Amino acid sequence: MIDYFVHISILFSIYAILSLSLNLVVGYAGLVSVAQAAFYGIGAYTTAILTATLGFNFFISVIVGILVAAILGFLAGLVFSKFRGDYYVLATLAFNVIIHSIFINWYDLTHGPLGIPGVLKPNLFGLSFSPNLLFFILSLLFLVAVYGVSRFIAQSSFGRALKAIREDESALKVFGYKTSVFKLSVFVASASLAAVAGSLFASYLTFVDPSTFLLTESIFILSIIILGGLGNLKGSLLGAFILVLLPELLRFVGLPDGIAAQIRQALYGLILIVLMLYRPQGLMGEYKL
Amino acid sequence: MNIVPQLIINSLIAGSIYSLVALGFNLIYGATRFFNLAHGIMAASGGYVVFFGVKTLGWNLYISIILSVFVVGCIGYLLDRFIYKPLRRKKSSNMVMLVASLGVFSTIQALLAILFSTQFHSLRAISPEQTFNLFGGIITQTQIIIILVSLISTISLHLFLSRTRFGKAVKAVSDDEEVSRIVGINTDRIIGATFFIGSSIAALAGILVGLDTGIEPTIGMSLLLKGVVAAIIGGIGNIFGGTLGAFLLGFVENFSVWKISSDWKEAITFTLLVSFLIFRPQGLMNKRK
Amino acid sequence: MIILETKNLRKHFDGVYAVDDLSIRIEKGEITSIIGPNGSGKTTLINALSGMLDIDGGLVVIEESEKLSKIKPHRVASFGLTRTFQNIRLFEQMTALDNILVVVTDRRVFKAVFETHQILHLKKAEEVLTRVGLWEKRDQLAVNLSYGQRKLLEIARALAMDAKIYLLDEPFAGLSPEMVKVISGIIRELKTQSKTVVLIEHDMGLIRELSDYVFVMDSGKLLAEGQPEEVLQKREVIEAYLGD
Secondary structure (H helix, E strand, C coil), rough: CCHHHHHHHHHHHHHHHHHHHHHHHHHHCCCCCCCCHHHHHHHHHHHHHHHHHHCCCCCHHHHHHHHHHHHHHHHHHHHCCCCCHHHEEEHHHHHHHCCCCCHHHHHHHHHHHHHHECCCEEEECCEEECEEEHHHHHHHHHHHHHHHHHHHHHCHHHHHHHHHHHHHHHHHHHCCCCHHHHHHHHHHHHHHHHHHHHHHHHHHHHHCCCHHHHHHHHHHHHHHHHHHHCCEEEEEEHHHHHHHHHHHHHHHCCCCCHHHHHCCCCCCCEHHHHHHHHHHCCCCCCCCC | HHHHHHHHEEEEEEEHHHHHHHHHHHHHHHCCCCCCCCCHHHHHHHHHHHHHHHHCCCCCCCHHHHHHHHHHHHHHHHHHHHHHHHHHHHCCCCCCCCHHHHHHHHHHHHHHHHHHHHCCCCCHHHHHCECCCCCEEEEEEEHHHHHHHHHHHHHHHHHHHHHHHHHHHHHHHHCCCHHHHHCCCCHHHHHHHHHHHHHHHHHHHHHHHHHCHHHHHHHHHHHHHHHHHHHHHHCCCHHHHHHHHHHHHHHHHHHHHHHCCCHHHHHHHHHHHHHHHHCCCCCCCCCCC | CCHHHHEEEEEEECEEEEEEECCCCCCCCCEEEECCCCCCCCHHHHHHHCCCCCCCEEEEEECCCEECHHHHHHHHHHHHHHEEECCCCCCCCHHHHHHHHHHHHHCCHHHCCCCHHHHHHHHHHHHHHHHHCCCCHCCCEEEHHHHHHHHHHHHHHHHHHCEEEEEEEECCCCCCHHHHHHHHHHHHHHHHHHEEEECCCCCHHHHHHCCCCEEEEEEEEEEEECCHHHHHHHHHHHHHHHHH
């Protein structure tokens, strides 16, 4: 029973990190993005490749994952910054598909659909985080760090500028802001944080394969932050808590594992629809789409 | 064997399918001005209803097809009636409707997976099966039907929109919903009709793909993506633009596979999309705003 | 010194010239009004000057040295220009205080993340918000303020920029007499600080009272210019308004 609780908590930490990272882009800067699964995957694959294939230390792989995600996020962000609203979403959708395509097709690097097994658990100066309880503590620490970073960004003048971009980007420009640079920066930051979640995920499962990093995963993360409330970091934690817990509760109702994933997907699809219809600001949000 | 004629045939087949998807997508976008990302799942549903009718209920193929087109059209209409119309009433932004459509996509895709499992189902066994040799390339009877259906649909839709009073009302709503309402057009009914027609045409695309190769729940997304790319590069909202874009996409995909492995088809599709978004966002047939 | 000048400025929309071959000169330290019937191109002019619309022809000259045929919006502030909006463009889901702070804080990403001058910025915000009488409302969301308060907030935001040239687009529209007094007081103060104010306005009384110079636009062209008293009595000016 304790094991199960620890397992859920680890999943919660990972999704909480993902949702915090996306909230910075969607909730603060007002840019709806469905690219998060791509950066999640980049972090996961970087850790998988570096630890399983090359034997690097987990923590090194996290740093490299952050760098890779930041660089790709920068390049993608450069392209996206030119687009407004709904075209921005399409561009991030395209990015997600392209990256997923790379995961599935670049066989030499990623073993394609077969995935990469044997991802190492974190190991710090001999302390192995193999036992789930220790891994949970580690992931919680990462969550606290990511929350701290997110909060720092959100409450700074940078965060305030992001909100103004969300409210009226062209008006803000007149007051001397190079808004595309701000949008690019937050996108890069968001990508880097998502990669951290990916590294944790890869190490926890000790296995990665492309099927985790589909568009539907990006939509799931989006629904978490909309449920929790855009522009509210605590809301993201709440949203992650609810949407990670809910499908698990269904397991107790006796639904076969096979369709559990599908039920979860149907559920968050419905939640998105209901939220848009009746409460677009989510549970704790200050901002309505 | 000379590969070029086969590539041309393949391009025409692909282009025909994509143009059917783009047709409905453009029709709906024209009337509502939002990207209905649930459009692709209407196509998938079409294929599944036929599959259900023939394999499970034992009905005649042609009756199942007609029924499927009608049923999926109704589903599209109901989605508008209960989700998008209320959102329009609340003057929700395009982004809200787009996010709602993501929710619809997730939910319906999950439902299809639950009802029909995630396995690949082929309708090939029940489809007409004769092959012809055309200038050195092979084409099946089903595939000829695909091209014909696409052609007929495009021309019929064009005639319908330009010659009938109803069609002209649709155009009026596309140009300016506010003004149309003022002059007495029941815009909600018109928009509901475009959802019905658009979804029916999408169902046709899904059915034809199912007959040609097969269906699984994820084809909804890939058809959607192709349709969106076709619509945008052709000129969003423009019926002939969608057709042009679809065939351009079909040709680029198939001819590039000649030189690059077919695994990268999706990456190529999306690079094409992003290129257009950067260099010619209004598409081939629209003027720059 | 001619602080702002347009030379044969043109801006068209689908073939219709909203600003047609406009050449005006704004004297530094003066309050210049731009008037004209609705649709004469006044707001389009301001939008073009603030980089929100592309210029289709002609030049904008700033401080007699910077000659521009293309104005990038984010550079406008560096030229010492700032503006208010006729249809109010505040950052709605942010507080009044944040609306001011965002135009006061550092524009560079790194400095914005690692902000070190919070107290200074807060002081500036307090200064301008107090000047328009909105300091008590600083924690209210902009969208929840009354119409008049929103107009005042727009002015405060412009004031916070410490600009050289203030382009005010119908700042008095729909305001109560008390608020009109506050704003005309602010405009006069700006003049005593050697700032330049360009005012788009419809109220003839206010124009007479405040302006040093007036330009009259009609259908995108310059119809007349001069001292307020003489311009407002010109027959073609009166006809342009009556014919509207």
